[in-house]
Amino acid sequence: MEIKPGLHRIECPIGERYVAIYAVVGSESTLLVDTGFDDSIRTTVVNYFKSNKLSLDKVRYVINTHSDYDHTGGNKAVRELMPNALICAGERDRAMIENLNSMFYDRYNEFEKDHGFPESEAAKDFMMSVAFETNVDIGFSGNERIDLGGRYVEILHTPGHSWGHLSVLDEQTKAIIIGDAVLGNSVLLANGDAAFPPTYRFVEAYRSTIRLLKGYQPSEILTSHYPRYQGQAAIDFLDLSLNYTDLIESICLEVITAAKKPIGMMELIELTHERMGPWVDPAYKYLAYPVLGHLEVLESYKKIKSSKSDSGLIQYQLVK
Ligand SMILES: [Zn+2]
Structure with a gap:
Protein backbone atom coordinates (compact mmCIF):
# COMPACT_ATOMS: atom_id res chain seq x y z
CA MET A 1 0.00 0.00 0.00
CA GLU A 2 1.02 3.62 -0.49
CA ILE A 3 1.53 4.56 3.15
CA LYS A 4 2.61 8.16 2.44
CA PRO A 5 2.78 10.04 -0.87
CA GLY A 6 5.25 8.15 -3.06
CA LEU A 7 6.23 5.75 -0.27
CA HIS A 8 4.98 2.20 -0.75
CA ARG A 9 5.08 -0.82 1.55
CA ILE A 10 4.74 -4.14 -0.27
CA GLU A 11 4.34 -7.16 2.02
CA CYS A 12 5.68 -10.30 0.33
CA PRO A 13 4.83 -13.68 1.87
CA ILE A 14 7.79 -15.87 2.92
CA GLY A 15 6.23 -18.98 4.48
CA GLU A 16 4.45 -18.05 7.71
CA ARG A 17 6.18 -14.67 7.73
CA TYR A 18 6.38 -11.74 5.35
CA VAL A 19 9.17 -9.46 4.26
CA ALA A 20 8.12 -5.88 3.54
CA ILE A 21 9.76 -4.37 0.46
CA TYR A 22 9.57 -0.57 0.16
CA ALA A 23 9.51 1.69 -2.88
CA VAL A 24 10.33 5.41 -2.72
CA VAL A 25 9.11 7.13 -5.87
CA GLY A 26 10.66 10.39 -7.10
CA SER A 27 9.84 12.28 -10.28
CA GLU A 28 12.91 10.87 -12.07
CA SER A 29 13.55 7.52 -10.49
CA THR A 30 12.36 4.95 -8.00
CA LEU A 31 14.34 3.36 -5.20
CA LEU A 32 13.49 -0.12 -3.94
CA VAL A 33 14.52 -1.35 -0.49
CA ASP A 34 15.20 -5.10 -0.34
CA THR A 35 14.31 -7.83 -2.82
CA GLY A 36 12.80 -10.61 -0.66
CA PHE A 37 12.81 -14.05 -2.25
CA ASP A 38 13.02 -14.54 -6.02
CA ASP A 39 9.24 -14.86 -6.16
CA SER A 40 8.74 -11.66 -4.14
CA ILE A 41 10.07 -9.67 -7.12
CA ARG A 42 8.69 -11.82 -9.93
CA THR A 43 5.17 -12.03 -8.52
CA THR A 44 4.35 -9.71 -5.61
CA VAL A 45 6.35 -6.64 -6.61
CA VAL A 46 5.66 -6.94 -10.36
CA ASN A 47 1.92 -7.27 -9.70
CA TYR A 48 1.99 -4.38 -7.24
CA PHE A 49 3.79 -2.13 -9.71
CA LYS A 50 1.24 -3.02 -12.41
CA SER A 51 -1.83 -2.36 -10.31
CA ASN A 52 -0.39 0.92 -8.96
CA LYS A 53 0.81 2.11 -12.39
CA LEU A 54 4.45 2.23 -11.30
CA SER A 55 7.18 1.68 -13.88
CA LEU A 56 9.76 -1.11 -13.54
CA ASP A 57 11.98 0.83 -15.98
CA LYS A 58 12.16 3.76 -13.56
CA VAL A 59 13.64 1.63 -10.78
CA ARG A 60 17.19 3.02 -10.59
CA TYR A 61 18.41 1.99 -7.13
CA VAL A 62 17.77 -1.30 -5.37
CA ILE A 63 19.15 -1.33 -1.84
CA ASN A 64 19.80 -4.59 -0.02
CA THR A 65 19.60 -3.61 3.63
CA HIS A 66 21.81 -6.57 4.61
CA SER A 67 23.19 -10.01 3.86
CA ASP A 68 20.17 -12.25 4.55
CA TYR A 69 18.59 -14.23 1.76
CA ASP A 70 15.06 -13.05 2.56
CA HIS A 71 16.32 -9.55 1.69
CA THR A 72 18.56 -10.33 -1.30
CA GLY A 73 16.96 -13.43 -2.86
CA GLY A 74 15.25 -11.40 -5.59
CA ASN A 75 18.44 -9.71 -6.81
CA LYS A 76 18.72 -11.87 -9.92
CA ALA A 77 15.06 -11.23 -10.75
CA VAL A 78 15.73 -7.48 -10.39
CA ARG A 79 18.54 -7.86 -12.94
CA GLU A 80 16.14 -9.51 -15.38
CA LEU A 81 13.03 -7.39 -14.86
CA MET A 82 14.33 -3.90 -13.98
CA PRO A 83 16.81 -3.05 -16.74
CA ASN A 84 17.96 0.28 -15.28
CA ALA A 85 18.45 -0.88 -11.71
CA LEU A 86 21.74 -0.63 -9.85
CA ILE A 87 21.98 -3.12 -7.00
CA CYS A 88 23.42 -1.46 -3.91
CA ALA A 89 24.41 -2.81 -0.49
CA GLY A 90 26.58 -2.07 2.50
CA GLU A 91 30.16 -2.67 1.37
CA ARG A 92 30.84 -4.89 4.37
CA ASP A 93 27.94 -7.19 3.41
CA ARG A 94 28.89 -7.35 -0.27
CA ALA A 95 30.80 -10.67 -0.20
CA MET A 96 27.91 -12.61 1.35
CA ILE A 97 25.29 -10.98 -0.88
CA GLU A 98 27.24 -11.83 -4.02
CA ASN A 99 27.82 -15.43 -2.91
CA LEU A 100 25.03 -17.35 -1.15
CA ASN A 101 27.44 -20.14 -0.28
CA SER A 102 29.50 -17.68 1.72
CA MET A 103 26.31 -16.29 3.31
CA PHE A 104 25.45 -19.80 4.45
CA TYR A 105 28.83 -20.87 5.81
CA ASP A 106 30.05 -17.55 7.22
CA ARG A 107 26.74 -16.33 8.63
CA TYR A 108 24.20 -19.12 9.21
CA ASN A 109 26.73 -21.82 10.00
CA GLU A 110 28.97 -19.57 12.04
CA PHE A 111 28.22 -21.48 15.26
CA GLU A 112 29.13 -25.01 14.18
CA LYS A 113 32.86 -25.16 14.76
CA ASP A 114 33.24 -23.39 18.11
CA HIS A 115 29.78 -23.90 19.60
CA GLY A 116 28.45 -27.17 18.20
CA PHE A 117 25.34 -25.63 16.61
CA PRO A 118 25.31 -26.44 12.88
CA GLU A 119 22.72 -25.12 10.43
CA SER A 120 21.08 -27.97 8.50
CA GLU A 121 21.72 -28.95 4.90
CA ALA A 122 17.93 -28.73 4.43
CA ALA A 123 18.09 -25.05 5.37
CA LYS A 124 20.81 -24.54 2.77
CA ASP A 125 18.80 -26.38 0.10
CA PHE A 126 15.78 -24.22 0.90
CA MET A 127 17.82 -21.03 0.65
CA MET A 128 19.19 -22.10 -2.72
CA SER A 129 15.65 -22.76 -3.98
CA VAL A 130 14.23 -19.30 -3.16
CA ALA A 131 17.22 -16.95 -3.48
CA PHE A 132 19.40 -16.19 -6.51
CA GLU A 133 22.51 -14.06 -6.40
CA THR A 134 24.08 -11.53 -8.73
CA ASN A 135 26.83 -8.95 -8.32
CA VAL A 136 26.41 -5.77 -6.27
CA ASP A 137 26.94 -2.64 -8.40
CA ILE A 138 27.58 -0.11 -5.64
CA GLY A 139 28.85 -0.67 -2.09
CA PHE A 140 27.70 2.03 0.34
CA SER A 141 29.31 2.89 3.66
CA GLY A 142 26.68 5.33 4.92
CA ASN A 143 25.91 9.07 4.61
CA GLU A 144 25.39 8.93 0.83
CA ARG A 145 22.53 11.09 -0.43
CA ILE A 146 20.55 10.14 -3.53
CA ASP A 147 18.39 12.45 -5.65
CA LEU A 148 15.34 10.65 -7.05
CA GLY A 149 14.18 13.81 -8.84
CA GLY A 150 13.54 16.50 -6.26
CA ARG A 151 13.17 13.85 -3.61
CA TYR A 152 16.19 12.87 -1.57
CA VAL A 153 16.97 9.81 0.47
CA GLU A 154 19.93 9.39 2.78
CA ILE A 155 21.73 6.11 3.31
CA LEU A 156 22.50 5.33 6.97
CA HIS A 157 25.00 2.73 8.15
CA THR A 158 23.13 0.82 10.87
CA PRO A 159 25.24 -2.20 11.86
CA GLY A 160 24.41 -4.81 14.50
CA HIS A 161 22.31 -7.46 12.72
CA SER A 162 25.10 -7.53 10.14
CA TRP A 163 28.23 -5.38 9.80
CA GLY A 164 27.19 -3.68 6.59
CA HIS A 165 23.51 -3.15 7.42
CA LEU A 166 21.96 -0.07 5.74
CA SER A 167 18.83 1.95 6.47
CA VAL A 168 17.20 4.53 4.21
CA LEU A 169 15.92 7.91 5.43
CA ASP A 170 13.22 9.41 3.21
CA GLU A 171 13.76 13.14 3.76
CA GLN A 172 10.29 14.14 2.51
CA THR A 173 8.40 12.06 5.08
CA LYS A 174 11.13 11.65 7.75
CA ALA A 175 10.33 7.93 7.73
CA ILE A 176 13.31 5.60 8.12
CA ILE A 177 13.25 2.22 6.37
CA ILE A 178 15.40 0.08 8.66
CA GLY A 179 15.13 -3.49 7.32
CA ASP A 180 16.25 -5.69 10.23
CA ALA A 181 18.50 -3.07 11.87
CA VAL A 182 16.41 -3.22 15.06
CA LEU A 183 14.49 -6.34 16.06
CA GLY A 184 12.49 -5.69 19.25
CA ASN A 185 12.26 -8.67 21.59
CA SER A 186 11.22 -11.17 18.90
CA VAL A 187 10.97 -11.52 15.14
CA LEU A 188 7.29 -11.99 14.26
CA LEU A 189 5.11 -14.30 12.19
CA ALA A 190 2.66 -12.64 9.79
CA ASN A 191 -0.08 -13.05 12.42
CA GLY A 192 1.98 -11.09 14.95
CA ASP A 193 3.03 -14.10 17.08
CA ALA A 194 6.68 -14.58 18.05
CA ALA A 195 8.62 -16.47 15.37
CA PHE A 196 12.21 -16.57 16.63
CA PRO A 197 14.65 -14.50 18.72
CA PRO A 198 15.92 -11.08 17.62
CA THR A 199 19.04 -12.15 15.73
CA TYR A 200 21.24 -9.15 16.33
CA HIS A 225 8.93 -8.08 9.53
CA TYR A 226 6.88 -5.88 11.89
CA PRO A 227 3.85 -3.61 11.49
CA ARG A 228 4.36 0.14 10.98
CA TYR A 229 5.62 1.93 14.08
CA GLN A 230 4.56 5.57 13.85
CA GLY A 231 5.41 8.48 16.14
CA GLN A 232 5.73 7.41 19.76
CA ALA A 233 5.32 3.74 18.79
CA ALA A 234 8.60 4.03 16.86
CA ILE A 235 10.41 5.37 19.93
CA ASP A 236 8.83 2.65 22.08
CA PHE A 237 10.01 -0.05 19.67
CA LEU A 238 13.56 1.33 19.78
CA ASP A 239 13.51 1.54 23.59
CA LEU A 240 12.12 -1.98 23.92
CA SER A 241 14.90 -3.26 21.66
CA LEU A 242 17.62 -1.51 23.65
CA ASN A 243 16.22 -2.71 26.98
CA TYR A 244 16.10 -6.26 25.65
CA THR A 245 19.88 -6.20 25.05
CA ASP A 246 20.44 -5.25 28.70
CA LEU A 247 18.17 -8.06 29.85
CA ILE A 248 19.98 -10.72 27.80
CA GLU A 249 23.40 -9.51 28.89
CA SER A 250 22.44 -9.55 32.57
CA ILE A 251 21.01 -13.08 32.29
CA CYS A 252 24.22 -14.30 30.60
CA LEU A 253 26.42 -12.80 33.30
CA GLU A 254 24.18 -14.07 36.09
CA VAL A 255 24.24 -17.67 34.83
CA ILE A 256 28.01 -17.68 34.29
CA THR A 257 28.48 -16.20 37.76
CA ALA A 258 26.36 -18.96 39.31
CA ALA A 259 27.91 -21.82 37.30
CA LYS A 260 30.24 -24.14 39.19
CA LYS A 261 32.33 -24.84 36.08
CA PRO A 262 32.95 -23.31 32.63
CA ILE A 263 29.82 -23.33 30.47
CA GLY A 264 29.31 -23.53 26.70
CA MET A 265 27.10 -21.13 24.73
CA MET A 266 24.41 -23.66 23.78
CA GLU A 267 24.39 -25.01 27.35
CA LEU A 268 23.79 -21.46 28.57
CA ILE A 269 20.93 -21.07 26.09
CA GLU A 270 19.35 -24.36 27.24
CA LEU A 271 19.36 -23.04 30.82
CA THR A 272 18.03 -19.56 30.09
CA HIS A 273 15.86 -19.45 26.97
CA GLU A 274 12.60 -19.46 28.91
CA ARG A 275 13.65 -16.21 30.56
CA MET A 276 14.67 -14.68 27.22
CA GLY A 277 11.43 -15.22 25.29
CA PRO A 278 8.51 -17.46 24.41
CA TRP A 279 10.12 -19.53 21.64
CA VAL A 280 10.07 -23.30 21.66
CA ASP A 281 12.53 -25.82 20.24
CA PRO A 282 14.12 -25.32 17.74
CA ALA A 283 13.47 -21.56 17.35
CA TYR A 284 15.02 -20.64 20.71
CA LYS A 285 18.37 -22.03 19.55
CA TYR A 286 18.72 -18.97 17.31
CA LEU A 287 19.41 -17.09 20.53
CA ALA A 288 22.94 -18.10 19.45
CA TYR A 289 23.19 -14.79 17.53
CA PRO A 290 22.52 -12.35 20.38
CA VAL A 291 23.93 -14.56 23.13
CA LEU A 292 27.29 -15.01 21.39
CA GLY A 293 27.30 -11.26 20.81
CA HIS A 294 26.77 -10.61 24.52
CA LEU A 295 29.40 -13.18 25.52
CA GLU A 296 31.88 -11.37 23.27
CA VAL A 297 30.96 -8.05 24.93
CA LEU A 298 31.36 -9.50 28.44
CA GLU A 299 34.70 -11.01 27.45
CA SER A 300 35.95 -7.77 25.87
CA TYR A 301 35.16 -5.96 29.14
CA LYS A 302 37.03 -8.73 31.01
CA LYS A 303 34.03 -9.80 33.05
CA ILE A 304 34.27 -13.34 31.68
CA LYS A 305 36.96 -15.35 29.92
CA SER A 306 36.82 -18.17 27.40
CA SER A 307 38.72 -21.42 26.98
CA LYS A 308 38.41 -24.60 24.94
CA SER A 309 36.63 -27.64 26.38
CA ASP A 310 37.96 -31.20 25.89
CA SER A 311 35.59 -31.57 22.94
CA GLY A 312 37.06 -28.44 21.33
CA LEU A 313 34.09 -26.12 21.96
CA ILE A 314 34.45 -22.68 23.50
CA GLN A 315 33.34 -22.36 27.12
CA TYR A 316 33.00 -19.37 29.41
CA GLN A 317 33.70 -18.64 33.06
CA LEU A 318 33.78 -15.64 35.38
CA VAL A 319 36.95 -13.57 35.76
CA LYS A 320 37.53 -13.55 39.50
ZN1 LIG B 1 14.83 -10.38 7.64
Missing part, protein backbone atom coordinates in the same frame (compact mmCIF):
# COMPACT_ATOMS: atom_id res chain seq x y z
CA ARG A 201 24.88 -10.25 16.44
CA PHE A 202 27.24 -7.30 17.07
CA VAL A 203 25.90 -5.92 20.31
CA GLU A 204 27.60 -2.58 20.89
CA ALA A 205 27.13 -1.63 17.22
CA TYR A 206 23.47 -2.63 17.55
CA ARG A 207 23.03 -0.45 20.62
CA SER A 208 24.64 2.50 18.80
CA THR A 209 22.33 1.93 15.84
CA ILE A 210 19.26 2.08 18.07
CA ARG A 211 20.46 5.35 19.61
CA LEU A 212 21.35 6.77 16.19
CA LEU A 213 17.86 6.04 14.83
CA LYS A 214 16.26 7.56 17.92
CA GLY A 215 18.34 10.71 17.38
CA TYR A 216 16.79 11.24 13.95
CA GLN A 217 13.33 11.57 15.56
CA PRO A 218 11.78 9.61 12.69
CA SER A 219 8.12 10.12 11.82
CA GLU A 220 8.01 6.36 11.63
CA ILE A 221 10.19 3.28 11.60
CA LEU A 222 9.53 0.95 8.69
CA THR A 223 10.85 -2.57 9.33
CA SER A 224 10.82 -5.73 7.25
Whole structure:
Protein backbone atom coordinates (compact mmCIF):
# COMPACT_ATOMS: atom_id res chain seq x y z
CA MET A 1 0.00 0.00 0.00
CA GLU A 2 1.02 3.62 -0.49
CA ILE A 3 1.53 4.56 3.15
CA LYS A 4 2.61 8.16 2.44
CA PRO A 5 2.78 10.04 -0.87
CA GLY A 6 5.25 8.15 -3.06
CA LEU A 7 6.23 5.75 -0.27
CA HIS A 8 4.98 2.20 -0.75
CA ARG A 9 5.08 -0.82 1.55
CA ILE A 10 4.74 -4.14 -0.27
CA GLU A 11 4.34 -7.16 2.02
CA CYS A 12 5.68 -10.30 0.33
CA PRO A 13 4.83 -13.68 1.87
CA ILE A 14 7.79 -15.87 2.92
CA GLY A 15 6.23 -18.98 4.48
CA GLU A 16 4.45 -18.05 7.71
CA ARG A 17 6.18 -14.67 7.73
CA TYR A 18 6.38 -11.74 5.35
CA VAL A 19 9.17 -9.46 4.26
CA ALA A 20 8.12 -5.88 3.54
CA ILE A 21 9.76 -4.37 0.46
CA TYR A 22 9.57 -0.57 0.16
CA ALA A 23 9.51 1.69 -2.88
CA VAL A 24 10.33 5.41 -2.72
CA VAL A 25 9.11 7.13 -5.87
CA GLY A 26 10.66 10.39 -7.10
CA SER A 27 9.84 12.28 -10.28
CA GLU A 28 12.91 10.87 -12.07
CA SER A 29 13.55 7.52 -10.49
CA THR A 30 12.36 4.95 -8.00
CA LEU A 31 14.34 3.36 -5.20
CA LEU A 32 13.49 -0.12 -3.94
CA VAL A 33 14.52 -1.35 -0.49
CA ASP A 34 15.20 -5.10 -0.34
CA THR A 35 14.31 -7.83 -2.82
CA GLY A 36 12.80 -10.61 -0.66
CA PHE A 37 12.81 -14.05 -2.25
CA ASP A 38 13.02 -14.54 -6.02
CA ASP A 39 9.24 -14.86 -6.16
CA SER A 40 8.74 -11.66 -4.14
CA ILE A 41 10.07 -9.67 -7.12
CA ARG A 42 8.69 -11.82 -9.93
CA THR A 43 5.17 -12.03 -8.52
CA THR A 44 4.35 -9.71 -5.61
CA VAL A 45 6.35 -6.64 -6.61
CA VAL A 46 5.66 -6.94 -10.36
CA ASN A 47 1.92 -7.27 -9.70
CA TYR A 48 1.99 -4.38 -7.24
CA PHE A 49 3.79 -2.13 -9.71
CA LYS A 50 1.24 -3.02 -12.41
CA SER A 51 -1.83 -2.36 -10.31
CA ASN A 52 -0.39 0.92 -8.96
CA LYS A 53 0.81 2.11 -12.39
CA LEU A 54 4.45 2.23 -11.30
CA SER A 55 7.18 1.68 -13.88
CA LEU A 56 9.76 -1.11 -13.54
CA ASP A 57 11.98 0.83 -15.98
CA LYS A 58 12.16 3.76 -13.56
CA VAL A 59 13.64 1.63 -10.78
CA ARG A 60 17.19 3.02 -10.59
CA TYR A 61 18.41 1.99 -7.13
CA VAL A 62 17.77 -1.30 -5.37
CA ILE A 63 19.15 -1.33 -1.84
CA ASN A 64 19.80 -4.59 -0.02
CA THR A 65 19.60 -3.61 3.63
CA HIS A 66 21.81 -6.57 4.61
CA SER A 67 23.19 -10.01 3.86
CA ASP A 68 20.17 -12.25 4.55
CA TYR A 69 18.59 -14.23 1.76
CA ASP A 70 15.06 -13.05 2.56
CA HIS A 71 16.32 -9.55 1.69
CA THR A 72 18.56 -10.33 -1.30
CA GLY A 73 16.96 -13.43 -2.86
CA GLY A 74 15.25 -11.40 -5.59
CA ASN A 75 18.44 -9.71 -6.81
CA LYS A 76 18.72 -11.87 -9.92
CA ALA A 77 15.06 -11.23 -10.75
CA VAL A 78 15.73 -7.48 -10.39
CA ARG A 79 18.54 -7.86 -12.94
CA GLU A 80 16.14 -9.51 -15.38
CA LEU A 81 13.03 -7.39 -14.86
CA MET A 82 14.33 -3.90 -13.98
CA PRO A 83 16.81 -3.05 -16.74
CA ASN A 84 17.96 0.28 -15.28
CA ALA A 85 18.45 -0.88 -11.71
CA LEU A 86 21.74 -0.63 -9.85
CA ILE A 87 21.98 -3.12 -7.00
CA CYS A 88 23.42 -1.46 -3.91
CA ALA A 89 24.41 -2.81 -0.49
CA GLY A 90 26.58 -2.07 2.50
CA GLU A 91 30.16 -2.67 1.37
CA ARG A 92 30.84 -4.89 4.37
CA ASP A 93 27.94 -7.19 3.41
CA ARG A 94 28.89 -7.35 -0.27
CA ALA A 95 30.80 -10.67 -0.20
CA MET A 96 27.91 -12.61 1.35
CA ILE A 97 25.29 -10.98 -0.88
CA GLU A 98 27.24 -11.83 -4.02
CA ASN A 99 27.82 -15.43 -2.91
CA LEU A 100 25.03 -17.35 -1.15
CA ASN A 101 27.44 -20.14 -0.28
CA SER A 102 29.50 -17.68 1.72
CA MET A 103 26.31 -16.29 3.31
CA PHE A 104 25.45 -19.80 4.45
CA TYR A 105 28.83 -20.87 5.81
CA ASP A 106 30.05 -17.55 7.22
CA ARG A 107 26.74 -16.33 8.63
CA TYR A 108 24.20 -19.12 9.21
CA ASN A 109 26.73 -21.82 10.00
CA GLU A 110 28.97 -19.57 12.04
CA PHE A 111 28.22 -21.48 15.26
CA GLU A 112 29.13 -25.01 14.18
CA LYS A 113 32.86 -25.16 14.76
CA ASP A 114 33.24 -23.39 18.11
CA HIS A 115 29.78 -23.90 19.60
CA GLY A 116 28.45 -27.17 18.20
CA PHE A 117 25.34 -25.63 16.61
CA PRO A 118 25.31 -26.44 12.88
CA GLU A 119 22.72 -25.12 10.43
CA SER A 120 21.08 -27.97 8.50
CA GLU A 121 21.72 -28.95 4.90
CA ALA A 122 17.93 -28.73 4.43
CA ALA A 123 18.09 -25.05 5.37
CA LYS A 124 20.81 -24.54 2.77
CA ASP A 125 18.80 -26.38 0.10
CA PHE A 126 15.78 -24.22 0.90
CA MET A 127 17.82 -21.03 0.65
CA MET A 128 19.19 -22.10 -2.72
CA SER A 129 15.65 -22.76 -3.98
CA VAL A 130 14.23 -19.30 -3.16
CA ALA A 131 17.22 -16.95 -3.48
CA PHE A 132 19.40 -16.19 -6.51
CA GLU A 133 22.51 -14.06 -6.40
CA THR A 134 24.08 -11.53 -8.73
CA ASN A 135 26.83 -8.95 -8.32
CA VAL A 136 26.41 -5.77 -6.27
CA ASP A 137 26.94 -2.64 -8.40
CA ILE A 138 27.58 -0.11 -5.64
CA GLY A 139 28.85 -0.67 -2.09
CA PHE A 140 27.70 2.03 0.34
CA SER A 141 29.31 2.89 3.66
CA GLY A 142 26.68 5.33 4.92
CA ASN A 143 25.91 9.07 4.61
CA GLU A 144 25.39 8.93 0.83
CA ARG A 145 22.53 11.09 -0.43
CA ILE A 146 20.55 10.14 -3.53
CA ASP A 147 18.39 12.45 -5.65
CA LEU A 148 15.34 10.65 -7.05
CA GLY A 149 14.18 13.81 -8.84
CA GLY A 150 13.54 16.50 -6.26
CA ARG A 151 13.17 13.85 -3.61
CA TYR A 152 16.19 12.87 -1.57
CA VAL A 153 16.97 9.81 0.47
CA GLU A 154 19.93 9.39 2.78
CA ILE A 155 21.73 6.11 3.31
CA LEU A 156 22.50 5.33 6.97
CA HIS A 157 25.00 2.73 8.15
CA THR A 158 23.13 0.82 10.87
CA PRO A 159 25.24 -2.20 11.86
CA GLY A 160 24.41 -4.81 14.50
CA HIS A 161 22.31 -7.46 12.72
CA SER A 162 25.10 -7.53 10.14
CA TRP A 163 28.23 -5.38 9.80
CA GLY A 164 27.19 -3.68 6.59
CA HIS A 165 23.51 -3.15 7.42
CA LEU A 166 21.96 -0.07 5.74
CA SER A 167 18.83 1.95 6.47
CA VAL A 168 17.20 4.53 4.21
CA LEU A 169 15.92 7.91 5.43
CA ASP A 170 13.22 9.41 3.21
CA GLU A 171 13.76 13.14 3.76
CA GLN A 172 10.29 14.14 2.51
CA THR A 173 8.40 12.06 5.08
CA LYS A 174 11.13 11.65 7.75
CA ALA A 175 10.33 7.93 7.73
CA ILE A 176 13.31 5.60 8.12
CA ILE A 177 13.25 2.22 6.37
CA ILE A 178 15.40 0.08 8.66
CA GLY A 179 15.13 -3.49 7.32
CA ASP A 180 16.25 -5.69 10.23
CA ALA A 181 18.50 -3.07 11.87
CA VAL A 182 16.41 -3.22 15.06
CA LEU A 183 14.49 -6.34 16.06
CA GLY A 184 12.49 -5.69 19.25
CA ASN A 185 12.26 -8.67 21.59
CA SER A 186 11.22 -11.17 18.90
CA VAL A 187 10.97 -11.52 15.14
CA LEU A 188 7.29 -11.99 14.26
CA LEU A 189 5.11 -14.30 12.19
CA ALA A 190 2.66 -12.64 9.79
CA ASN A 191 -0.08 -13.05 12.42
CA GLY A 192 1.98 -11.09 14.95
CA ASP A 193 3.03 -14.10 17.08
CA ALA A 194 6.68 -14.58 18.05
CA ALA A 195 8.62 -16.47 15.37
CA PHE A 196 12.21 -16.57 16.63
CA PRO A 197 14.65 -14.50 18.72
CA PRO A 198 15.92 -11.08 17.62
CA THR A 199 19.04 -12.15 15.73
CA TYR A 200 21.24 -9.15 16.33
CA ARG A 201 24.88 -10.25 16.44
CA PHE A 202 27.24 -7.30 17.07
CA VAL A 203 25.90 -5.92 20.31
CA GLU A 204 27.60 -2.58 20.89
CA ALA A 205 27.13 -1.63 17.22
CA TYR A 206 23.47 -2.63 17.55
CA ARG A 207 23.03 -0.45 20.62
CA SER A 208 24.64 2.50 18.80
CA THR A 209 22.33 1.93 15.84
CA ILE A 210 19.26 2.08 18.07
CA ARG A 211 20.46 5.35 19.61
CA LEU A 212 21.35 6.77 16.19
CA LEU A 213 17.86 6.04 14.83
CA LYS A 214 16.26 7.56 17.92
CA GLY A 215 18.34 10.71 17.38
CA TYR A 216 16.79 11.24 13.95
CA GLN A 217 13.33 11.57 15.56
CA PRO A 218 11.78 9.61 12.69
CA SER A 219 8.12 10.12 11.82
CA GLU A 220 8.01 6.36 11.63
CA ILE A 221 10.19 3.28 11.60
CA LEU A 222 9.53 0.95 8.69
CA THR A 223 10.85 -2.57 9.33
CA SER A 224 10.82 -5.73 7.25
CA HIS A 225 8.93 -8.08 9.53
CA TYR A 226 6.88 -5.88 11.89
CA PRO A 227 3.85 -3.61 11.49
CA ARG A 228 4.36 0.14 10.98
CA TYR A 229 5.62 1.93 14.08
CA GLN A 230 4.56 5.57 13.85
CA GLY A 231 5.41 8.48 16.14
CA GLN A 232 5.73 7.41 19.76
CA ALA A 233 5.32 3.74 18.79
CA ALA A 234 8.60 4.03 16.86
CA ILE A 235 10.41 5.37 19.93
CA ASP A 236 8.83 2.65 22.08
CA PHE A 237 10.01 -0.05 19.67
CA LEU A 238 13.56 1.33 19.78
CA ASP A 239 13.51 1.54 23.59
CA LEU A 240 12.12 -1.98 23.92
CA SER A 241 14.90 -3.26 21.66
CA LEU A 242 17.62 -1.51 23.65
CA ASN A 243 16.22 -2.71 26.98
CA TYR A 244 16.10 -6.26 25.65
CA THR A 245 19.88 -6.20 25.05
CA ASP A 246 20.44 -5.25 28.70
CA LEU A 247 18.17 -8.06 29.85
CA ILE A 248 19.98 -10.72 27.80
CA GLU A 249 23.40 -9.51 28.89
CA SER A 250 22.44 -9.55 32.57
CA ILE A 251 21.01 -13.08 32.29
CA CYS A 252 24.22 -14.30 30.60
CA LEU A 253 26.42 -12.80 33.30
CA GLU A 254 24.18 -14.07 36.09
CA VAL A 255 24.24 -17.67 34.83
CA ILE A 256 28.01 -17.68 34.29
CA THR A 257 28.48 -16.20 37.76
CA ALA A 258 26.36 -18.96 39.31
CA ALA A 259 27.91 -21.82 37.30
CA LYS A 260 30.24 -24.14 39.19
CA LYS A 261 32.33 -24.84 36.08
CA PRO A 262 32.95 -23.31 32.63
CA ILE A 263 29.82 -23.33 30.47
CA GLY A 264 29.31 -23.53 26.70
CA MET A 265 27.10 -21.13 24.73
CA MET A 266 24.41 -23.66 23.78
CA GLU A 267 24.39 -25.01 27.35
CA LEU A 268 23.79 -21.46 28.57
CA ILE A 269 20.93 -21.07 26.09
CA GLU A 270 19.35 -24.36 27.24
CA LEU A 271 19.36 -23.04 30.82
CA THR A 272 18.03 -19.56 30.09
CA HIS A 273 15.86 -19.45 26.97
CA GLU A 274 12.60 -19.46 28.91
CA ARG A 275 13.65 -16.21 30.56
CA MET A 276 14.67 -14.68 27.22
CA GLY A 277 11.43 -15.22 25.29
CA PRO A 278 8.51 -17.46 24.41
CA TRP A 279 10.12 -19.53 21.64
CA VAL A 280 10.07 -23.30 21.66
CA ASP A 281 12.53 -25.82 20.24
CA PRO A 282 14.12 -25.32 17.74
CA ALA A 283 13.47 -21.56 17.35
CA TYR A 284 15.02 -20.64 20.71
CA LYS A 285 18.37 -22.03 19.55
CA TYR A 286 18.72 -18.97 17.31
CA LEU A 287 19.41 -17.09 20.53
CA ALA A 288 22.94 -18.10 19.45
CA TYR A 289 23.19 -14.79 17.53
CA PRO A 290 22.52 -12.35 20.38
CA VAL A 291 23.93 -14.56 23.13
CA LEU A 292 27.29 -15.01 21.39
CA GLY A 293 27.30 -11.26 20.81
CA HIS A 294 26.77 -10.61 24.52
CA LEU A 295 29.40 -13.18 25.52
CA GLU A 296 31.88 -11.37 23.27
CA VAL A 297 30.96 -8.05 24.93
CA LEU A 298 31.36 -9.50 28.44
CA GLU A 299 34.70 -11.01 27.45
CA SER A 300 35.95 -7.77 25.87
CA TYR A 301 35.16 -5.96 29.14
CA LYS A 302 37.03 -8.73 31.01
CA LYS A 303 34.03 -9.80 33.05
CA ILE A 304 34.27 -13.34 31.68
CA LYS A 305 36.96 -15.35 29.92
CA SER A 306 36.82 -18.17 27.40
CA SER A 307 38.72 -21.42 26.98
CA LYS A 308 38.41 -24.60 24.94
CA SER A 309 36.63 -27.64 26.38
CA ASP A 310 37.96 -31.20 25.89
CA SER A 311 35.59 -31.57 22.94
CA GLY A 312 37.06 -28.44 21.33
CA LEU A 313 34.09 -26.12 21.96
CA ILE A 314 34.45 -22.68 23.50
CA GLN A 315 33.34 -22.36 27.12
CA TYR A 316 33.00 -19.37 29.41
CA GLN A 317 33.70 -18.64 33.06
CA LEU A 318 33.78 -15.64 35.38
CA VAL A 319 36.95 -13.57 35.76
CA LYS A 320 37.53 -13.55 39.50
ZN1 LIG B 1 14.83 -10.38 7.64
